[in-house]
Amino acid sequence: MNVRRTETVDEVDAPPEPSRSPRSLREAWIALAGLAAVFLFEMLDNSILNVALPTIGRRLSASTTALQWVTGVYAVVFGGLMLAFGALADRVGRRKIMLVGLVLLGAASLATAFVTTAEQLIAVRAATGVAAAMTTPGSLALAFRLFDEDGLRVRATTLISTVGLVGLAIGPTAGGFVLAFAPWQALLLVNVPIAVLAFLGIRRGIPADRKDELHRDPVDGLGALFGTAAIVSALVVPTLFVVTGAASLAPWLTTAAAVVMAVLFVVRARRARHPLLDLKLVGRPLVSSGLAFKGASGLAVAGLGYLVTLQLQLDWDWTPAQASLGMLPQVVVLIAGGSLIGPLLKRVGFDKAAWLGAGSVACGLAVYALLGRFGYVWVAPALVLVAAGMRVVGVVAGTNVMRGLPASRTTIGAALVDTSSEVATGIGIAVSGTILAALFTGNIATSNWSADQTAEFGEAVTLAGLLLTAVAAALVGWGIARARRGTGTATPSPAAGSDGEYEGSGCEATGPS
Incomplete structure (x- = not known):
């Protein structure tokens, strides 16, 4: 058995063919265009849809609950199926699952043109969520496997995420402009050309998975x-x-x-x-620390975004346009911050950059919780700290998780990264909403709050912010401890035999703490 494992690992660790290992981003531009289009869809989809919700409600005579599910069903299906599709992709092929998902995305988006009821739109959004679960984790896994050097992997991931964040930033503005002269369906039909671009880029730019990069364990x-x-x-x-x-x-x-x-x-x-998921893999220091940092980031970003949006428009009576301008510091840092990731990694390394980014997110949330009620002058730096930390964690933590896994488990690793972020986002919103509901008396959406209601809102924001800060800080601390546990060992080789046996180099597969 030992001989068999050695031969398998040596075969996987052999120098890859030149066509499978581009030496620069320019050589892989076709593949990167396809992968960036996938991430653009994920970021653009919900942000552009939110702008159209009032119009959709009027055109389809949809109730408030139905509109809630128009956006909610996508997140639920997307988050719920990522692990399952990630595990399937590691068995039958990441590229294959990605291409099937893109076909489904194009078909579901095209079906929007024929929607006449809220229920039909919810069904279309559910199908879109399935497509997202098939494609999004694969984009990180395929970007990671496309290159052999960590530096190129980080640059590629930074490029892909920047394209998506630009879509997130311009989505609401572009959506409002389109609604001025086109029906709301046009906002979702934009996914059709994006799916076509992604399909062509991945089909032409990324070779099919090798058998030694997959495994055949029963589902x-x-x-x-x-x-x-x-x-x-x-x-x-x-x-x-x-x-x-x-x-x-x-x-x-x-x-x-x-x-x-x-x-x-x-x-x-x-x-x-x-x-479905080997917990010994999750227990590896690089993997568990990366997931902890990602969870802390998702928790803080969701909680801050939810609370600041309510504060600007309900507590301070800002118009939606003013509130959008108020969030501008976060948008600028998310887009421009990508240029700082490379220099940061060269200066401090992967592990330190990950916990610095996660720590920045937790600190930003703490600043808002303690000082945000005293004026926008404190809200703006909180937004900047959270956005800067999120930008670093989004690239570095995901790359660390990939580095800590065998080659045959990279897609479910990417699915874990996305799932941890989705679940943390849900928890952040749930905690904030529950505390607000418990402390605020009356209807929060009404104007002209009483002095008591204003005080209750401020108390709820502080309590929710501090609670989320404590949880995020605990995740950061645990992540740092896990990362230090792996310090001094070699970086685990992302290799595994096709029979699913793991090479134990570097961070050993210890059980989860």
Whole structure:
């Protein structure tokens, strides 16, 4: 058995063919264009749709609850299916799953032209969520496998994420402009040419997966069921808190269901011979620390975005246009900050850059929680700190997770990164919304608050911000401890035998702490 493992690893670690390892971003421009288009779709889709919600509500005679599900169903399906599709892609081929997902994305987006009811739109958004679950994790995995050098991997990931963030920034403005002369369906039909561009770029620029980069373990159907149910339940909770309120039983029962399903998933993962997700891989220092930093970032970004949006428009009576300008510091840093990632990595290295970025996110949230009520002069630096940290964590933490996994598990690793961010986002919104609902008396959406209501809102914002800061700081601290545990060992080789055996170089596959 030892001889077999050595031969397999040596075969995988052999120098790749030149066509599989571009020496510069320019050589891989076709593939990068396709992968960037995938990330552009993810970032642009929801931001551009939110602008059209009032118009959609009028045209389709949709209720407030239906509009909530128009946006919510995408996030729920997307987050819930990422692990399952990530595991499938590591078995049948990342490129193959990506291309199928892009075909589904194009078809679902095209179907928007024929939507006449809110229910039909919700179904289309659910199909779009399936397509996103098939494509988004694969974009990180394929970008990582495209290059052999970590420097090129970081530059490629930075480029791809910058394209997506530009889409996120211009989405609302572009959407408002389009609505001035075109029907709302045009905003979702834009996904069709994006899907075509992505399909052509990936089809031509990225070769099919090699057999030694995949594995043939049986699919853990029961583990996939438990994992999907746990994530879906966790992502439904924020919507239920908003729609039914914290006094309702539904969100609390759904929270309990999420916890039960998560426990069953862990038990299944420990006992199954071929689990959907091997917890020993999650326990590797690079992987667990990267996921902790990503979770802290998602928690802080979601909580800050939710609270600041309410504060600017409801507490300070800013118009939507003024509120958009108020968020501008965050947008500028998210787009321009990519140029600073390379120099930062050269100066401090991967591990330190990851926890510095995550620490910046937690500090920004703390600044807002403690000082945000005293004026925009404190809100702006909080937005900058969170955006700067998010920009670093988004690239470095994901790359570290990829570096810590065998080649045959990279897609489920990417799915873990995205899932941790999605779940953390849901938790951040749920915590903030629950505290606001518990402390604020009356209808928060009404104008002309009383002095008591203003004080209650300020107290709720401070409490929610401090609670999220504490959780984010705990995740950062745990991530630093995990990263230090791996210090002094060689970086794990992203290699594994086709039979699924892991090479234990570098960070050993210890059990999760």
